[in-house]
Amino acid sequence: MKIRIKPSTGEQLFVYVDVNRTEMVENARKAVASAYEEASGKSTSIDQFSLIYQGKQLADGMRLFDYGVKHGDTFLLHLRAPIEMPASTPDNSTLEAGDSSSGSVASVSLSESPSGETVANDGAENESEEPVKCDHCDNGPTSHCNYCGCYYCGMKDDEHHTLACDECGRFYHMRCLPEPLTTVPEGDWYCEFCKTDLSNAVIGEQKLDLTNSRKSKMPSAKQKKAWGGGMACAGTTKTCTIVPKDHAGSIPGVHVGQSWKYRIHVSESGIHRPPVGGIAGSSTKPAVSIVLAGGYPEDVDKGDEFVYTGSGGYDLSGNKRQAKVQTFDQELTRQNRSLAMACAAPVNDQKGAVAKDWRASSPIRVCRSYKAAKMHPEYAPTEGVRYDGLYRIVKYWKEKGVSGFCVWRYLFRRDDPEPAPWTEEGKKHIEELGLTLYNPDTTCDGRTGLAKGSPSKSSLKRKADDDDDSAASKARRFQPGPELQELIRLDKENSRLWANMSESEYATESGYLEALAEGHLGCPICQELVQKPVTTPCGHNICNPCLCKSMDQYGVICPICRSDIASMGSIADLKLQMNQNLVTILKALIPSYGKEWMTPPKITETQYGLRSGAAVKK
Incomplete structure (x- = not known):
């Protein structure tokens, strides 16, 4: 990460240093001292440097992580002046020091000890010490x-x-x-009377002792199982920016039959955002995706149709996170209500509803986990999580489940142009696209990425197979179609961008879109895929509203390279500008792109007459 160093002397000098969050403070001080000497041209000592962060002075022996340092934070560099010793007199006999407050002068004589060392004698030994009177x-x-x-x-x-x-x-x-x-x-x-109880206080840079705290006496503190080591606790490393979070329908670049090793990678792809939950939705918006993992005994799976049971009914309080028996009725709230809102029928909290036209229901992305093979092995994958296409809800109703408590059930029906992955046509489709199991090089503890031991023979064989798969994927690397190539040729303003994209190799369409959305066409201000894109003279693409706000605060300069962009005109002129060629390319790659702000062209009188079949009078 990169941190900014600001000297406390008031000089207009900013130093940027690359350090690691786990770096020791003394090593960080050395890197800052070296960078400061190089930027200022001054020769200083490392003992003169002190780093101050959020009002706290960083102490040696600690790590930057202990102070919560993040990327882009600013440190105050305090430079202490060196201590200058008073120069000795030529005859080494007497030193005189003036007292500015009283104006008196103290005389100090230097004598030489028998060993040859110089000893200061202020005359105190010759004077008798007067006792302090009570x-x-x-x-x-x-x-x-x-x-x-x-x-x-x-x-x-x-x-x-x-x-x-x-x-x-x-x-x-x-x-x-x-x-x-x-x-x-x-x-x-x-x-x-002066002794203080320091048992519960943090002294200096000592860490807080929690051995007698309230949490240390809870049952969870005495469990021996190492929690938090699975992939569900690893946390996402990236977010899908191709489509918004509540996007309903297929994800551009992700085809039916694509599979992932862990749920966390499914979340990163945008197919199903929750890394643990089975339903992606809320009580105010329709659900957009679900995962079939065989969690309820009432589930029925027939491939193109299946009956899905809603969530809830289990007591998960305290340490009962793995409850297996339903203990109360399910309610049509939260995720269950989001599924009901996706059905093309009014929401009924008592009996449910049936869609008059099930194809008018909101599309829901459906994934099947290998865990579903316990009950329906003919449609579940053998490993990981697989995307099986779009389904729509036909009806939903309330009934009494196996446990004797009420559950909400939903009938899903498949409605996707791509073939189902368990059919022969679907298997051929997967092979033609070269879709393989996405399994990045990581351990069960996905946060560290450190190997837990020496590689075994099976792991070496698996690595050789992965090398063969990578060679095969290079042979099937993604290439834009002829129509897209023509649109790219017309975008002269981004010729350098498309040249870089053509030089890189992408095995799948999703990889191509991910590199385009997160790397080349990610807005540096809002960190999202550019909307209403404006291409600057220096070749950078920025959202039109974001660039207008940047110009209003920082002037007519590019937010990325700080080059002059006065040739683009004023803010009023900039609000009307937009790279239409780039919008057309993104619309071809992402069908849902720009639906929030793009206005359809007006239908002319001639077009209206042709569409309605009426004769147009001239």
Whole structure:
């Protein structure tokens, strides 16, 4: 990651340093010192540098991760001035130091010890030290005083066994303490009034001790199973930007029969966004995708038709995350309601409804998991999760399930132009497209990517097979069709972009679209696929509203390369500009592109007459 360093001296100098989040603070300071010396031309020492982040000074022995440092954060560089020692006089006899507050001068003489070392002598040894007088007892040797004697008994005897508190300065006999001592303690000692309980405090850079915390006493803290090591807990590394999150219908570039090893990769592809849940939807929008994993005994799968059971009915509170018995009725809320909203019929919370025209229902992407093979092995994949195409809901109803509690059931019917993957035609279609199981090089702990041991013979053989598959995929690499090639040729403003795309090899259409949407045509401001794209004179594509906002705040410069784009005109002129050739290309690649902002052309009178069959009067 890259961090920005700003000196605290006020000089207009910004230094950018590439560091790792797990880097130690002392190593980061060395990298910052080297970058600062190179940028400023000043020669400094590493001991003079201090890094301050969010009001905290970074201490050696800690990592940047301990302070929550993220990419793009700004650090304040505090440069301490070197300590200059006073120069010695030519005769090495006397040094004089002026006191600015009182104007007095202190004389210090330097003498030479028998060993040859120079020793400072300020004359203090020649002067007799005057004892400090007590204002309460006037230093009476036999008088009882709690100020200059023992705080408890007031006596001034037994000086060898008398302790002085390092905080308040009061004196205490070791025998008079609430817990008497027999030996003089080493190091600092504090009385009972100044002693502080530091058992629950974080001192310096120490970590918080949670051994006696509330969570440490919960049942989950005593479990021996290592939770959080599976792929479901790994977290997504990318997000599908080709279509919006609530897009209904097929995903451009993803064909029927495509399969993935883990659910997390299905989420990254955009086919089914939830990495764990079986229904992608909410109580306010229709569902867009589901996963069949054989979770309910009421499920019935016949391939082109299946009966799907809604979610809920299980008690998952506390540590009952793997409950197997339904304990209460399902309700038509949340994901269950989103499935009902996808049916072409009014939502009925009591009995359900039947679609008058089931093809008018909202399309839902359906994936089948290998777990569904327990009940319906003829339609489930043998490994991973497979995309089986678009289905529509015919009807939904409420009935009593196997457990005796009510469940919501939905009848799905297939409505996809591509053949089903379990048919002979579908298997041939998968082979022609070269669709294989997506299984990136990672372990079960997908967060680290570290191998858990030396490679076995089976893993080496599997790697050789993967090399053969990669060679075969290169032979079947994706090539844009002739019509798309002609549209690309007309886009002269992005000739460099399309030249780079043609030089790279993509095994599938989804890989081609992913590289285009996330790499070349991703807006640097909103981090999404460009909408109403504007191509700058320097060859960058940015959303029209985003570029107008950038020009309004930072001037007529490109947000990426900072080059002058005054030739594009003012903001008022820019609002009317759009690269129509690029819009046509994206519309050909992604049919749903621009449906939110693109206005269809008006139908002329002649076209209206031809469509309606009426004669047009001239």
